[in-house]
Amino acid sequence: MFARIAMAILLPLIAQQSLLASGAEIPQAGNLAEVARLSRQQGIPVIVFVSRDACPYCRTLRNTVLGPMSAADRFENRAILTEVSLDRVEPLTGFANKQLTAKEFGAHYRAEITPTLLFLDSEGREIGKRIVGISNLELYGFYLQKSIDQALLAIHSND
Numbered sequence: 622m623f624a625r626i627a628m629a630i631l632l633p634l635i636a637q638q639s640l641l642a643s644g645a646e647i648p649q650a651g652n653l654a655e656v657a658r659l660s661r662q663q664g665i666p667v668i669v670f671v672s673r674d675a676c677p678y679c680r681t682l683r684n685t686v687l688g689p690m691s692a693a694d695r696f697e698n699r700a701i702l703t704e705v706s707l708d709r710v711e712p713l714t715g716f717a718n719k720q721l722t723a724k725e726f727g728a729h730y731r732a733e734i735t736p737t738l739l740f741l742d743s744e745g746r747e748i749g750k751r752i753v754g755i756s757n758l759e760l761y762g763f764y765l766q767k768s769i770d771q772a773l774l775a776i777h778s779n780d
Contacts, residue, residue: 645691647683650703653745654718660701661743666772668696670704671727671737678755679736686761695762700740700769707735716745738765740772748775 647670650656660667670687672679687702696702705713709723727733730747740749749772755761 645688647687647691647702647704649709650705650713652714653703653716654714656701656703657716657743657745660741663698663701664776665698666700666748666769666776667741667743667745668700668702668769668772669730669739669741670702671730671732671735671739672704672706673735674706674708676735681758682736682755682761685758686765690762690765695766696769699773707733716741716743738768740768742772742776748772 650669653667653669656667670679670683672683683704690696691702705723705726707723707727712720712722713726715721715726721729730739732739732751734753736754738752739747740751742748749768752761752764752768757764
């Protein structure tokens with residue numbers, strides 16, 4: 622009896638750990654001008670995941686939603702996902718092909734609260750409603766997919 626109860630408790634935890642382990646890494650933004658070129662070529666939006674290293678909500682979002690969705694190719698042909706940690710010290714190349722710090726990037730987009738998802742076109746303009754924080758983790762993937770649909774619609778309505 623005890624073994625059955627233990628298995629009932631442990632199996633979901635093991636499955637969750639397997640899911641986390643299978644999550645794809647989210648590429649750190651180094652050159653947003655290059656990401657913009659790919660976005661323009663493919664006609665898809667850029668999703669910038671603005672995070673902080675010590676943000677527990679960022680880790681939760683990365684491990685339970687973004688990583689697994691990326692591993693399952695849920696962004697393929699729909700969006701380019703990249704991450705900007707506001708704690709990053711090395712400069713990055715922005716959409717305008719100019720060097721800037723992660724803090725300057727966050728300030729430019731008024732994205733100091735983490736986690737934040739920005740939906741941008743190939744020029745770096747915001748084309749969808751950003752998602753700030755995690756209001757409902759169970760529905761986050763659904764809201765994310767709706768936001769990607771809206772961003773794709775915005776891109777293709779400008780063609």
